[in-house]
Amino acid sequence: MTLPTIKQVRAYVVRGGGADYHDQGDGHWIDDHIATPMAKYPEYRQSRQSFGINVLGTLVVEIEASDGTVGFAVTTGGEPAAYIVEKHLARFLEGRSPTDYEKIWDQMYFGTQYYGRKGLVVNAISGVDLALWDLLGKLRQEPVYHLLGGAVRDELSFYATGARPDLAKGMGFIGGKMPLHHGPAEGEEGLKKNIQELATMRERCGDDFWLMFDCWMALDLNYATRLAHKAKEYGLKWIEEALSPDDYWGYAALKKAAPAGMLVTTGEHEATRWGFRMLMEMECCDIIQPDVGWCGGVTELLKISAMADSRGVMVIPHGSSVYSYHFVITRHNSPFAEFLMMAPKADQVQPMFHPQLLGEPVPENGRLKATALDKPGFGVELNPAVTLHRPYTH
Known part of the structure:
Protein backbone atom coordinates (compact mmCIF):
# COMPACT_ATOMS: atom_id res chain seq x y z
CA MET A 1 0.00 0.00 0.00
CA THR A 2 1.54 3.27 -1.15
CA LEU A 3 0.50 6.22 0.97
CA PRO A 4 0.47 9.88 -0.05
CA THR A 5 3.56 11.84 0.86
CA ILE A 6 3.73 14.72 3.31
CA LYS A 7 2.98 17.99 1.52
CA GLN A 8 3.21 20.61 4.26
CA VAL A 9 3.83 21.05 8.00
CA ARG A 10 2.17 23.99 9.76
CA ALA A 11 2.42 25.25 13.35
CA TYR A 12 -0.15 27.37 15.17
CA VAL A 13 -0.56 28.84 18.63
CA VAL A 14 -3.63 29.39 20.76
CA ARG A 15 -4.20 30.68 24.28
CA GLY A 16 -6.62 29.70 27.03
CA GLY A 17 -6.79 26.19 28.46
CA GLY A 18 -6.51 23.20 26.18
CA ALA A 19 -3.04 21.67 25.92
CA ASP A 20 -1.63 24.45 28.10
CA TYR A 21 -4.01 23.35 30.81
CA HIS A 22 -2.49 25.66 33.42
CA ASP A 23 -3.78 28.64 31.44
CA GLN A 24 -7.03 28.90 33.39
CA GLY A 25 -9.09 31.69 34.88
CA ASP A 26 -9.14 32.83 38.50
CA GLY A 27 -10.36 30.41 41.13
CA HIS A 28 -9.26 27.21 39.40
CA TRP A 29 -7.90 24.52 41.75
CA ILE A 30 -4.87 23.98 39.50
CA ASP A 31 -3.50 27.42 40.40
CA ASP A 32 -4.44 27.67 44.07
CA HIS A 33 -1.40 27.90 46.37
CA ILE A 34 0.29 24.74 45.09
CA ALA A 35 3.83 23.94 46.23
CA THR A 36 6.41 24.72 43.54
CA PRO A 37 10.18 25.29 43.31
CA MET A 38 9.34 29.02 43.21
CA ALA A 39 7.37 28.94 46.47
CA LYS A 40 10.51 29.92 48.41
CA TYR A 41 9.74 33.40 47.09
CA PRO A 42 6.59 34.69 48.86
CA GLU A 43 5.53 36.77 45.87
CA TYR A 44 5.26 33.61 43.72
CA ARG A 45 3.72 31.29 46.31
CA GLN A 46 -0.01 31.77 45.83
CA SER A 47 -0.23 31.28 42.08
CA ARG A 48 1.82 29.32 39.57
CA GLN A 49 0.73 31.75 36.89
CA SER A 50 2.45 34.52 38.85
CA PHE A 51 5.87 33.14 37.86
CA GLY A 52 4.79 32.37 34.30
CA ILE A 53 3.66 28.75 34.12
CA ASN A 54 1.17 29.72 31.39
CA VAL A 55 3.30 32.06 29.27
CA LEU A 56 3.82 29.69 26.32
CA GLY A 57 0.29 28.68 25.40
CA THR A 58 -0.69 25.75 23.20
CA LEU A 59 1.15 24.52 20.12
CA VAL A 60 -0.97 23.02 17.34
CA VAL A 61 0.87 21.08 14.62
CA GLU A 62 -0.85 20.17 11.35
CA ILE A 63 0.66 17.81 8.78
CA GLU A 64 -1.05 17.77 5.39
CA ALA A 65 -0.59 14.89 2.97
CA SER A 66 -0.51 15.22 -0.80
CA ASP A 67 -4.10 13.93 -1.02
CA GLY A 68 -5.35 16.66 1.35
CA THR A 69 -5.63 14.49 4.47
CA VAL A 70 -4.54 16.42 7.59
CA GLY A 71 -3.20 14.97 10.80
CA PHE A 72 -2.79 17.22 13.80
CA ALA A 73 -1.85 17.27 17.46
CA VAL A 74 -1.72 19.70 20.37
CA THR A 75 0.87 20.15 23.07
CA THR A 76 2.53 23.04 24.90
CA GLY A 77 5.24 25.28 23.51
CA GLY A 78 3.42 28.20 21.94
CA GLU A 79 5.23 30.61 19.63
CA PRO A 80 8.84 29.51 20.33
CA ALA A 81 7.92 25.91 19.52
CA ALA A 82 6.02 27.03 16.42
CA TYR A 83 9.20 28.72 15.18
CA ILE A 84 11.18 25.49 15.69
CA VAL A 85 8.56 23.43 13.84
CA GLU A 86 8.27 25.79 10.86
CA LYS A 87 11.89 26.88 10.48
CA HIS A 88 13.72 23.68 11.44
CA LEU A 89 11.68 20.49 11.83
CA ALA A 90 9.47 20.79 8.74
CA ARG A 91 12.41 20.02 6.43
CA PHE A 92 12.62 16.50 7.84
CA LEU A 93 9.01 15.70 6.88
CA GLU A 94 7.96 17.42 3.70
CA GLY A 95 8.21 15.15 0.69
CA ARG A 96 8.57 12.05 2.88
CA SER A 97 6.22 9.15 3.48
CA PRO A 98 4.35 9.31 6.80
CA THR A 99 5.45 5.73 7.38
CA ASP A 100 9.02 6.98 7.85
CA TYR A 101 8.34 8.09 11.43
CA GLU A 102 11.47 6.42 12.84
CA LYS A 103 13.81 8.20 10.40
CA ILE A 104 11.90 11.45 10.80
CA TRP A 105 12.13 11.30 14.60
CA ASP A 106 15.84 10.51 14.49
CA GLN A 107 16.55 13.44 12.19
CA MET A 108 14.41 15.86 14.20
CA TYR A 109 16.15 14.91 17.44
CA PHE A 110 19.74 14.80 16.26
CA GLY A 111 19.24 17.79 13.98
CA THR A 112 18.31 19.88 17.04
CA GLN A 113 20.56 18.18 19.60
CA TYR A 114 23.01 21.07 19.74
CA TYR A 115 20.33 23.32 21.22
CA GLY A 116 17.65 20.85 22.30
CA ARG A 117 17.65 17.42 24.01
CA LYS A 118 14.88 18.29 26.50
CA GLY A 119 12.22 20.86 27.25
CA LEU A 120 10.81 23.16 24.59
CA VAL A 121 12.54 21.53 21.62
CA VAL A 122 11.37 18.03 22.58
CA ASN A 123 7.87 19.43 23.14
CA ALA A 124 7.96 20.62 19.53
CA ILE A 125 9.27 17.25 18.32
CA SER A 126 6.53 15.54 20.33
CA GLY A 127 3.82 17.67 18.71
CA VAL A 128 5.11 16.83 15.24
CA ASP A 129 5.39 13.13 16.06
CA LEU A 130 1.85 12.97 17.44
CA ALA A 131 0.49 14.78 14.38
CA LEU A 132 2.35 12.28 12.19
CA TRP A 133 0.73 9.31 13.98
CA ASP A 134 -2.66 11.01 13.64
CA LEU A 135 -2.07 11.43 9.90
CA LEU A 136 -0.92 7.84 9.50
CA GLY A 137 -4.04 6.56 11.27
CA LYS A 138 -6.30 8.70 9.10
CA LEU A 139 -4.60 7.56 5.89
CA ARG A 140 -4.94 3.93 6.93
CA GLN A 141 -8.43 4.51 8.37
CA GLU A 142 -7.36 2.96 11.68
CA PRO A 143 -7.14 4.26 15.24
CA VAL A 144 -3.60 4.83 16.48
CA TYR A 145 -3.93 2.07 19.06
CA HIS A 146 -4.38 -0.45 16.24
Whole structure:
Protein backbone atom coordinates (compact mmCIF):
# COMPACT_ATOMS: atom_id res chain seq x y z
CA MET A 1 0.00 0.00 0.00
CA THR A 2 1.54 3.27 -1.15
CA LEU A 3 0.50 6.22 0.97
CA PRO A 4 0.47 9.88 -0.05
CA THR A 5 3.56 11.84 0.86
CA ILE A 6 3.73 14.72 3.31
CA LYS A 7 2.98 17.99 1.52
CA GLN A 8 3.21 20.61 4.26
CA VAL A 9 3.83 21.05 8.00
CA ARG A 10 2.17 23.99 9.76
CA ALA A 11 2.42 25.25 13.35
CA TYR A 12 -0.15 27.37 15.17
CA VAL A 13 -0.56 28.84 18.63
CA VAL A 14 -3.63 29.39 20.76
CA ARG A 15 -4.20 30.68 24.28
CA GLY A 16 -6.62 29.70 27.03
CA GLY A 17 -6.79 26.19 28.46
CA GLY A 18 -6.51 23.20 26.18
CA ALA A 19 -3.04 21.67 25.92
CA ASP A 20 -1.63 24.45 28.10
CA TYR A 21 -4.01 23.35 30.81
CA HIS A 22 -2.49 25.66 33.42
CA ASP A 23 -3.78 28.64 31.44
CA GLN A 24 -7.03 28.90 33.39
CA GLY A 25 -9.09 31.69 34.88
CA ASP A 26 -9.14 32.83 38.50
CA GLY A 27 -10.36 30.41 41.13
CA HIS A 28 -9.26 27.21 39.40
CA TRP A 29 -7.90 24.52 41.75
CA ILE A 30 -4.87 23.98 39.50
CA ASP A 31 -3.50 27.42 40.40
CA ASP A 32 -4.44 27.67 44.07
CA HIS A 33 -1.40 27.90 46.37
CA ILE A 34 0.29 24.74 45.09
CA ALA A 35 3.83 23.94 46.23
CA THR A 36 6.41 24.72 43.54
CA PRO A 37 10.18 25.29 43.31
CA MET A 38 9.34 29.02 43.21
CA ALA A 39 7.37 28.94 46.47
CA LYS A 40 10.51 29.92 48.41
CA TYR A 41 9.74 33.40 47.09
CA PRO A 42 6.59 34.69 48.86
CA GLU A 43 5.53 36.77 45.87
CA TYR A 44 5.26 33.61 43.72
CA ARG A 45 3.72 31.29 46.31
CA GLN A 46 -0.01 31.77 45.83
CA SER A 47 -0.23 31.28 42.08
CA ARG A 48 1.82 29.32 39.57
CA GLN A 49 0.73 31.75 36.89
CA SER A 50 2.45 34.52 38.85
CA PHE A 51 5.87 33.14 37.86
CA GLY A 52 4.79 32.37 34.30
CA ILE A 53 3.66 28.75 34.12
CA ASN A 54 1.17 29.72 31.39
CA VAL A 55 3.30 32.06 29.27
CA LEU A 56 3.82 29.69 26.32
CA GLY A 57 0.29 28.68 25.40
CA THR A 58 -0.69 25.75 23.20
CA LEU A 59 1.15 24.52 20.12
CA VAL A 60 -0.97 23.02 17.34
CA VAL A 61 0.87 21.08 14.62
CA GLU A 62 -0.85 20.17 11.35
CA ILE A 63 0.66 17.81 8.78
CA GLU A 64 -1.05 17.77 5.39
CA ALA A 65 -0.59 14.89 2.97
CA SER A 66 -0.51 15.22 -0.80
CA ASP A 67 -4.10 13.93 -1.02
CA GLY A 68 -5.35 16.66 1.35
CA THR A 69 -5.63 14.49 4.47
CA VAL A 70 -4.54 16.42 7.59
CA GLY A 71 -3.20 14.97 10.80
CA PHE A 72 -2.79 17.22 13.80
CA ALA A 73 -1.85 17.27 17.46
CA VAL A 74 -1.72 19.70 20.37
CA THR A 75 0.87 20.15 23.07
CA THR A 76 2.53 23.04 24.90
CA GLY A 77 5.24 25.28 23.51
CA GLY A 78 3.42 28.20 21.94
CA GLU A 79 5.23 30.61 19.63
CA PRO A 80 8.84 29.51 20.33
CA ALA A 81 7.92 25.91 19.52
CA ALA A 82 6.02 27.03 16.42
CA TYR A 83 9.20 28.72 15.18
CA ILE A 84 11.18 25.49 15.69
CA VAL A 85 8.56 23.43 13.84
CA GLU A 86 8.27 25.79 10.86
CA LYS A 87 11.89 26.88 10.48
CA HIS A 88 13.72 23.68 11.44
CA LEU A 89 11.68 20.49 11.83
CA ALA A 90 9.47 20.79 8.74
CA ARG A 91 12.41 20.02 6.43
CA PHE A 92 12.62 16.50 7.84
CA LEU A 93 9.01 15.70 6.88
CA GLU A 94 7.96 17.42 3.70
CA GLY A 95 8.21 15.15 0.69
CA ARG A 96 8.57 12.05 2.88
CA SER A 97 6.22 9.15 3.48
CA PRO A 98 4.35 9.31 6.80
CA THR A 99 5.45 5.73 7.38
CA ASP A 100 9.02 6.98 7.85
CA TYR A 101 8.34 8.09 11.43
CA GLU A 102 11.47 6.42 12.84
CA LYS A 103 13.81 8.20 10.40
CA ILE A 104 11.90 11.45 10.80
CA TRP A 105 12.13 11.30 14.60
CA ASP A 106 15.84 10.51 14.49
CA GLN A 107 16.55 13.44 12.19
CA MET A 108 14.41 15.86 14.20
CA TYR A 109 16.15 14.91 17.44
CA PHE A 110 19.74 14.80 16.26
CA GLY A 111 19.24 17.79 13.98
CA THR A 112 18.31 19.88 17.04
CA GLN A 113 20.56 18.18 19.60
CA TYR A 114 23.01 21.07 19.74
CA TYR A 115 20.33 23.32 21.22
CA GLY A 116 17.65 20.85 22.30
CA ARG A 117 17.65 17.42 24.01
CA LYS A 118 14.88 18.29 26.50
CA GLY A 119 12.22 20.86 27.25
CA LEU A 120 10.81 23.16 24.59
CA VAL A 121 12.54 21.53 21.62
CA VAL A 122 11.37 18.03 22.58
CA ASN A 123 7.87 19.43 23.14
CA ALA A 124 7.96 20.62 19.53
CA ILE A 125 9.27 17.25 18.32
CA SER A 126 6.53 15.54 20.33
CA GLY A 127 3.82 17.67 18.71
CA VAL A 128 5.11 16.83 15.24
CA ASP A 129 5.39 13.13 16.06
CA LEU A 130 1.85 12.97 17.44
CA ALA A 131 0.49 14.78 14.38
CA LEU A 132 2.35 12.28 12.19
CA TRP A 133 0.73 9.31 13.98
CA ASP A 134 -2.66 11.01 13.64
CA LEU A 135 -2.07 11.43 9.90
CA LEU A 136 -0.92 7.84 9.50
CA GLY A 137 -4.04 6.56 11.27
CA LYS A 138 -6.30 8.70 9.10
CA LEU A 139 -4.60 7.56 5.89
CA ARG A 140 -4.94 3.93 6.93
CA GLN A 141 -8.43 4.51 8.37
CA GLU A 142 -7.36 2.96 11.68
CA PRO A 143 -7.14 4.26 15.24
CA VAL A 144 -3.60 4.83 16.48
CA TYR A 145 -3.93 2.07 19.06
CA HIS A 146 -4.38 -0.45 16.24
CA LEU A 147 -1.12 0.79 14.72
CA LEU A 148 0.58 0.22 18.10
CA GLY A 149 -0.41 -3.43 18.34
CA GLY A 150 -4.02 -3.33 19.47
CA ALA A 151 -5.73 -3.29 22.84
CA VAL A 152 -4.49 -5.65 25.56
CA ARG A 153 -7.60 -5.00 27.68
CA ASP A 154 -11.20 -4.08 26.96
CA GLU A 155 -11.20 -0.80 28.87
CA LEU A 156 -9.04 1.74 30.61
CA SER A 157 -9.40 2.49 34.31
CA PHE A 158 -8.41 5.88 35.68
CA TYR A 159 -7.31 7.69 38.77
CA ALA A 160 -8.22 11.38 39.01
CA THR A 161 -5.85 14.26 39.62
CA GLY A 162 -7.52 17.18 41.35
CA ALA A 163 -8.25 18.96 44.58
CA ARG A 164 -11.18 16.72 45.58
CA PRO A 165 -10.35 13.00 45.72
CA ASP A 166 -13.49 12.46 47.76
CA LEU A 167 -15.62 13.65 44.85
CA ALA A 168 -13.53 11.61 42.41
CA LYS A 169 -14.33 8.45 44.37
CA GLY A 170 -18.03 9.12 43.90
CA MET A 171 -17.41 9.43 40.16
CA GLY A 172 -15.95 5.93 39.98
CA PHE A 173 -12.23 6.66 39.81
CA ILE A 174 -9.81 4.15 41.38
CA GLY A 175 -7.84 6.84 43.21
CA GLY A 176 -7.25 10.52 43.72
CA LYS A 177 -4.01 12.46 43.42
CA MET A 178 -3.95 15.75 45.29
CA PRO A 179 -1.73 18.75 44.68
CA LEU A 180 0.61 19.37 47.61
CA HIS A 181 -0.25 22.84 48.82
CA HIS A 182 2.66 23.66 51.13
CA GLY A 183 6.38 23.32 50.51
CA PRO A 184 9.53 23.56 52.65
CA ALA A 185 9.44 27.36 52.75
CA GLU A 186 6.26 27.18 54.83
CA GLY A 187 7.98 25.17 57.54
CA GLU A 188 6.47 22.85 60.11
CA GLU A 189 3.10 24.53 59.95
CA GLY A 190 2.87 23.86 56.24
CA LEU A 191 3.91 20.25 56.73
CA LYS A 192 1.15 19.80 59.32
CA LYS A 193 -1.40 21.29 56.90
CA ASN A 194 -0.35 18.85 54.19
CA ILE A 195 -0.79 15.88 56.50
CA GLN A 196 -4.09 17.21 57.82
CA GLU A 197 -5.44 17.50 54.27
CA LEU A 198 -4.42 13.90 53.63
CA ALA A 199 -6.03 12.79 56.88
CA THR A 200 -9.26 14.58 55.98
CA MET A 201 -9.40 12.96 52.56
CA ARG A 202 -8.63 9.54 53.97
CA GLU A 203 -11.51 9.92 56.39
CA ARG A 204 -13.85 10.94 53.58
CA CYS A 205 -12.68 8.31 51.08
CA GLY A 206 -12.22 5.28 53.30
CA ASP A 207 -9.33 2.85 53.34
CA ASP A 208 -9.92 1.18 49.96
CA PHE A 209 -9.27 4.26 47.80
CA TRP A 210 -5.85 5.30 46.53
CA LEU A 211 -4.56 8.68 47.69
CA MET A 212 -1.42 10.24 46.29
CA PHE A 213 0.50 13.53 46.60
CA ASP A 214 1.69 15.45 43.51
CA CYS A 215 4.62 17.53 44.74
CA TRP A 216 5.49 19.23 41.42
CA MET A 217 9.28 19.36 41.89
CA ALA A 218 8.86 21.49 45.03
CA LEU A 219 10.64 19.57 47.81
CA ASP A 220 14.12 18.74 49.03
CA LEU A 221 15.14 15.25 50.06
CA ASN A 222 14.73 15.83 53.80
CA TYR A 223 11.26 17.34 53.48
CA ALA A 224 10.12 14.67 51.01
CA THR A 225 11.34 11.89 53.31
CA ARG A 226 9.61 13.38 56.33
CA LEU A 227 6.41 13.94 54.37
CA ALA A 228 6.42 10.33 53.14
CA HIS A 229 6.87 8.89 56.64
CA LYS A 230 4.21 11.12 58.18
CA ALA A 231 1.84 10.20 55.33
CA LYS A 232 2.35 6.48 55.87
CA GLU A 233 -0.23 6.48 58.67
CA TYR A 234 -2.87 7.53 56.15
CA GLY A 235 -1.99 4.97 53.48
CA LEU A 236 -0.46 7.30 50.88
CA LYS A 237 -0.04 5.16 47.76
CA TRP A 238 2.71 7.23 46.19
CA ILE A 239 4.66 10.46 46.42
CA GLU A 240 5.07 12.02 42.98
CA GLU A 241 7.76 14.26 41.49
CA ALA A 242 9.00 15.36 44.89
CA LEU A 243 12.36 16.69 43.69
CA SER A 244 13.89 18.52 40.74
CA PRO A 245 13.77 16.27 37.65
CA ASP A 246 17.55 16.56 37.33
CA ASP A 247 18.19 15.28 40.85
CA TYR A 248 18.52 11.58 40.00
CA TRP A 249 20.67 11.03 43.09
CA GLY A 250 18.03 12.55 45.35
CA TYR A 251 15.33 10.33 43.84
CA ALA A 252 17.46 7.24 44.35
CA ALA A 253 17.92 8.22 48.00
CA LEU A 254 14.20 8.97 48.43
CA LYS A 255 13.23 5.61 47.01
CA LYS A 256 15.48 3.90 49.54
CA ALA A 257 14.20 6.06 52.39
CA ALA A 258 10.49 5.86 51.62
CA PRO A 259 8.29 3.69 53.88
CA ALA A 260 7.84 0.08 52.79
CA GLY A 261 4.93 -0.21 50.39
CA MET A 262 4.86 3.47 49.41
CA LEU A 263 5.76 4.10 45.77
CA VAL A 264 8.04 6.86 44.50
CA THR A 265 7.01 8.17 41.08
CA THR A 266 8.37 10.75 38.66
CA GLY A 267 9.09 11.50 35.00
CA GLU A 268 6.45 14.02 33.98
CA HIS A 269 9.22 16.50 33.17
CA GLU A 270 11.73 13.95 31.89
CA ALA A 271 12.37 13.43 28.18
CA THR A 272 13.63 10.79 25.73
CA ARG A 273 14.87 7.25 26.27
CA TRP A 274 18.15 8.59 27.68
CA GLY A 275 16.51 10.56 30.48
CA PHE A 276 14.30 7.64 31.46
CA ARG A 277 17.24 5.26 31.25
CA MET A 278 18.88 7.37 33.98
CA LEU A 279 15.76 7.13 36.16
CA MET A 280 15.58 3.38 35.80
CA GLU A 281 19.26 2.45 35.95
CA MET A 282 19.73 4.57 39.06
CA GLU A 283 16.59 3.01 40.59
CA CYS A 284 15.01 6.40 41.18
CA CYS A 285 11.37 5.38 41.17
CA ASP A 286 8.77 2.63 41.05
CA ILE A 287 6.61 4.18 38.31
CA ILE A 288 7.70 6.40 35.44
CA GLN A 289 5.25 9.04 34.22
CA PRO A 290 6.26 10.35 30.78
CA ASP A 291 4.01 12.89 29.11
CA VAL A 292 3.63 11.81 25.48
CA GLY A 293 3.39 15.45 24.43
CA TRP A 294 6.66 16.33 26.16
CA CYS A 295 8.89 13.24 26.20
CA GLY A 296 9.28 12.79 22.44
CA GLY A 297 5.89 11.63 21.20
CA VAL A 298 4.57 8.12 20.60
CA THR A 299 7.67 7.05 18.65
CA GLU A 300 9.91 7.73 21.65
CA LEU A 301 7.40 6.58 24.26
CA LEU A 302 7.43 3.11 22.70
CA LYS A 303 11.18 2.89 23.33
CA ILE A 304 10.84 4.24 26.88
CA SER A 305 8.08 1.73 27.63
CA ALA A 306 10.08 -1.20 26.26
CA MET A 307 12.99 -0.34 28.57
CA ALA A 308 10.62 -0.07 31.52
CA ASP A 309 8.92 -3.37 30.68
CA SER A 310 12.26 -5.19 30.71
CA ARG A 311 12.87 -3.86 34.22
CA GLY A 312 9.39 -4.49 35.62
CA VAL A 313 8.70 -0.76 35.93
CA MET A 314 5.18 0.53 35.33
CA VAL A 315 4.58 3.31 32.80
CA ILE A 316 1.65 5.54 33.77
CA PRO A 317 1.77 8.52 31.41
CA HIS A 318 1.10 12.01 32.68
CA GLY A 319 -2.31 13.30 31.56
CA SER A 320 -2.37 14.02 27.82
CA SER A 321 -5.86 12.64 27.15
CA VAL A 322 -6.33 10.70 23.89
CA TYR A 323 -2.63 10.89 23.12
CA SER A 324 -1.88 8.65 26.08
CA TYR A 325 -5.11 6.60 25.98
CA HIS A 326 -4.19 5.10 22.60
CA PHE A 327 -0.83 4.11 24.06
CA VAL A 328 -1.93 2.83 27.48
CA ILE A 329 -4.60 0.52 26.04
CA THR A 330 -1.82 -1.35 24.14
CA ARG A 331 0.73 -1.85 26.95
CA HIS A 332 0.75 -4.57 29.60
CA ASN A 333 2.98 -2.46 31.87
CA SER A 334 0.52 0.48 31.76
CA PRO A 335 -2.36 -1.02 33.77
CA PHE A 336 -4.23 2.26 34.43
CA ALA A 337 -4.22 5.89 33.34
CA GLU A 338 -4.37 9.43 34.73
CA PHE A 339 -7.29 11.77 34.22
CA LEU A 340 -6.81 15.46 34.99
CA MET A 341 -9.93 17.02 36.50
CA MET A 342 -10.15 20.25 34.56
CA ALA A 343 -13.39 21.49 36.12
CA PRO A 344 -12.44 24.55 38.23
CA LYS A 345 -13.68 22.93 41.44
CA ALA A 346 -12.73 19.35 40.41
CA ASP A 347 -16.36 18.45 40.88
CA GLN A 348 -17.23 17.07 37.44
CA VAL A 349 -15.62 15.24 34.53
CA GLN A 350 -14.66 17.56 31.68
CA PRO A 351 -12.53 16.91 28.57
CA MET A 352 -8.92 17.74 29.38
CA PHE A 353 -8.14 19.66 26.17
CA HIS A 354 -11.39 21.62 25.99
CA PRO A 355 -12.02 23.89 24.12
CA GLN A 356 -9.41 22.98 21.50
CA LEU A 357 -10.56 19.44 20.69
CA LEU A 358 -13.90 18.03 19.56
CA GLY A 359 -14.82 14.40 20.16
CA GLU A 360 -12.46 13.96 23.09
CA PRO A 361 -13.62 10.87 25.03
CA VAL A 362 -13.87 11.05 28.82
CA PRO A 363 -14.22 8.32 31.45
CA GLU A 364 -17.64 7.19 32.58
CA ASN A 365 -17.67 5.85 36.13
CA GLY A 366 -13.86 6.02 36.02
CA ARG A 367 -13.55 3.84 32.92
CA LEU A 368 -13.31 4.13 29.17
CA LYS A 369 -14.06 1.35 26.71
CA ALA A 370 -11.43 0.62 24.08
CA THR A 371 -14.17 0.97 21.50
CA ALA A 372 -14.44 4.67 22.41
CA LEU A 373 -11.11 5.07 20.62
CA ASP A 374 -12.29 3.42 17.38
CA LYS A 375 -11.94 6.39 15.06
CA PRO A 376 -9.10 7.00 12.57
CA GLY A 377 -5.96 8.55 14.03
CA PHE A 378 -6.41 9.83 17.56
CA GLY A 379 -10.14 10.24 16.88
CA VAL A 380 -10.45 13.94 17.65
CA GLU A 381 -10.83 17.09 15.58
CA LEU A 382 -9.82 20.71 16.03
CA ASN A 383 -12.63 22.94 17.22
CA PRO A 384 -13.27 25.43 14.39
CA ALA A 385 -14.55 27.94 16.96
CA VAL A 386 -11.04 28.23 18.42
CA THR A 387 -8.97 30.88 16.66
CA LEU A 388 -5.53 29.66 15.62
CA HIS A 389 -2.60 31.98 14.89
CA ARG A 390 0.25 30.93 12.61
CA PRO A 391 3.12 33.23 13.63
CA TYR A 392 5.70 31.79 11.21
CA THR A 393 5.74 30.19 7.77
CA HIS A 394 8.38 28.52 5.67
